Amino acid sequence: MTLTEKILARASGSVRVKAGDNVWVKADILMTHDVCGPGTIGVFKREFGASAKVWDRDRVVIMPDHYIFTADAKSNRNVDILREFVREQGITYFYDVIDDPVGKWVFDPGRGPLKRQHGSRYAGVCHAALPQKGHTRPGEVLFGTDSHTCMAGAFNEFATGIGNTDAGFVMGTGKLLLKVPATMHFRLEGSLPPGVMAKDVILHLIGEIGTDGATYRALQFGGEGVATLSMDDRMTIANMAIEAGAKNGIFEFDGQTQAHVNARCQLNGTPGAYEPVSRDRDESFVSEMTLDLSRLEPTVACPPDPAQRTLAKTLDRVRLDRAYIGSCTGGKTSDFLSAARVLRGRRVVIETFGVPATPEIVHDLQTAVWGGRTVWQILVDAGVQMTENAGCAACLGGPADTFGRVNAALKCISATNRNFPGRMGHKQSEVYLASPATVAASALTGRVTDPREYWS
Numbered sequence: 001m002t003l004t005e006k007i008l009a010r011a012s013g014s015v016r017v018k019a020g021d022n023v024w025v026k027a028d029i030l031m032t033h034d035v036c037g038p039g040t041i042g043v044f045k046r047e048f049g050a051s052a053k054v055w056d057r058d059r060v061v062i063m064p065d066h067y068i069f070t071a072d073a074k075s076n077r078n079v080d081i082l083r084e085f086v087r088e089q090g091i092t093y094f095y096d097v098i099d100d101p102v103g104k105w106v107f108d109p110g111r112g113p114l115k116r117q118h119g120s121r122y123a124g125v126c127h128a129a130l131p132q133k134g135h136t137r138p139g140e141v142l143f144g145t146d147s148h149t150c151m152a153g154a155f156n157e158f159a160t161g162i163g164n165t166d167a168g169f170v171m172g173t174g175k176l177l178l179k180v181p182a183t184m185h186f187r188l189e190g191s192l193p194p195g196v197m198a199k200d201v202i203l204h205l206i207g208e209i210g211t212d213g214a215t216y217r218a219l220q221f222g223g224e225g226v227a228t229l230s231m232d233d234r235m236t237i238a239n240m241a242i243e244a245g246a247k248n249g250i251f252e253f254d255g256q257t258q259a260h261v262n263a264r265c266q267l268n269g270t271p272g273a274y275e276p277v278s279r280d281r282d283e284s285f286v287s288e289m290t291l292d293l294s295r296l297e298p299t300v301a302c303p304p305d306p307a308q309r310t311l312a313k314t315l316d317r318v319r320l321d322r323a324y325i326g327s328c329t330g331g332k333t334s335d336f337l338s339a340a341r342v343l344r345g346r347r348v349v350i351e352t353f354g355v356p357a358t359p360e361i362v363h364d365l366q367t368a369v370w371g372g373r374t375v376w377q378i379l380v381d382a383g384v385q386m387t388e389n390a391g392c393a394a395c396l397g398g399p400a401d402t403f404g405r406v407n408a409a410l411k412c413i414s415a416t417n418r419n420f421p422g423r424m425g426h427k428q429s430e431v432y433l434a435s436p437a438t439v440a441a442s443a444l445t446g447r448v449t450d451p452r453e454y455w456s
């Protein structure tokens with residue numbers, strides 16, 4: 001069996017499963033956030049009754065992260081609905097925006113978008129926060145009401161996004177009926193050259209197979225090249241499996257996975273026992289592809305979709321209005337460190353926004369010191385508008401007052417993961433997807449720019 005089949009066999013109590021089988025799968029974790037949480041709770045109460053209890057209060061993880069730092073009253077109310085539900089259900093893992101368990105969340109626009117407005121438990125973008133808070137474990141099944149839940153496949157688990165109706169059912173029963181996806185195998189060889197990032201790997205790959213090239217399939221990543229990729233790198237790649245239509249993306253388990261997961265479970269006091277899955281001889285792939293990481297170059301996905309792959313160096317005539325570094329895909333600590341390598345001692349010439357995915361990443365950047373300055377200060381000195389209010393921000397557009405939202409027909413280069421029309425706000429805006437290094441280099445010139453000439 002493939003890695004995905006092994007996990008789904010175990011989770012369904014079967015000796016073996018194969019692609020196409022329909023199986024009832026037990027969930028280890030159900031994650032939801034402020035956009036889909038209220039809808040999921042509504043389905044749960046409608047179907048199971050107003051006084052029903054969730055199937056396991058330790059396995060429902062609630063992470064408000066999307067429309068948080070906005071004065072939009074309905075968005076603020078969504079966070080309050082989550083808080084009320086958590087109180088009612090006694091849910092253990094709720095990463096609230098405020099510290100007062102009976103309070104109401106209100107964003108204060110008068111304090112500006114840059115200074116922290118959240119409380120001490122807030123965790124930021126769910127996909128980056130789940131591993132930081134010790135909720136991603138090898139061999140487990142993670143369902144989330146968000147399409148980029150597949151990011152947790154970096155940790156050798158089956159992780160996939162589901163809709164509110166399915167999530168309401170999982171909330172009540174802890175189970176879901178799933179068709180086992182066929183697996184496409186990607187063998188990674190070599191290592192990334194300087195200035196080329198994991199984002200370039202996945203943009204290249206989606207360019208190869210298209211936005212529907214992996215519809216309802218599992219993308220399994222292995223090969224000796226994986227050892228050269230950090231956990232952040234693997235998360236970036238797994239995150240965008242959905243952009244090729246995949247059900248999930250999954251990496252092989254190794255010492256890096258183990259060290260990361262063990263440290264995070266211990267730090268947060270979350271369950272530390274898990275059973276990874278490894279490859280066996282008896283595995284069948286629907287396709288196999290080898291990718292030599294050392295041959296990749298900085299890559300951009302042009303509008304209007306993530307498969308419009310082009311090399312950054314060929315797009316130097318594309319003039320830009322804005323640059324954006326952030327999101328679960330491109331707002332991790334390593335992403336900002338790469339941007340800082342490019343921006344150090346230089347100055348951006350277009351509006352540039354920096355939104356760390358989580359408060360922990362804000363802390364990393366404000367405490368990492370290079371040449372007597374924090375990385376945060378290096379980015380600010382380069383002209384990047386850095387906010388301490390970690391979250392999804394403009395990745396998904398959001399309410400009109402969202403930090404970094406593209407409110408006009410602008411051309412934006414972005415470290416995010418999706419560039420369909422209107423994704424970051426205005427319907428006529430155009431989004432070029434790229435690595436944080438390419439976004440940073442492009443911010444310096446106002447045109448799409450290969451970062452290798454600025455890489456230091």
Ligand code: SF4
Binds near residue numbers: 391416
């Ligand atoms: S950062 Fe963007 S892609 Fe990630 S969860 Fe938020 S809206 Fe979705």
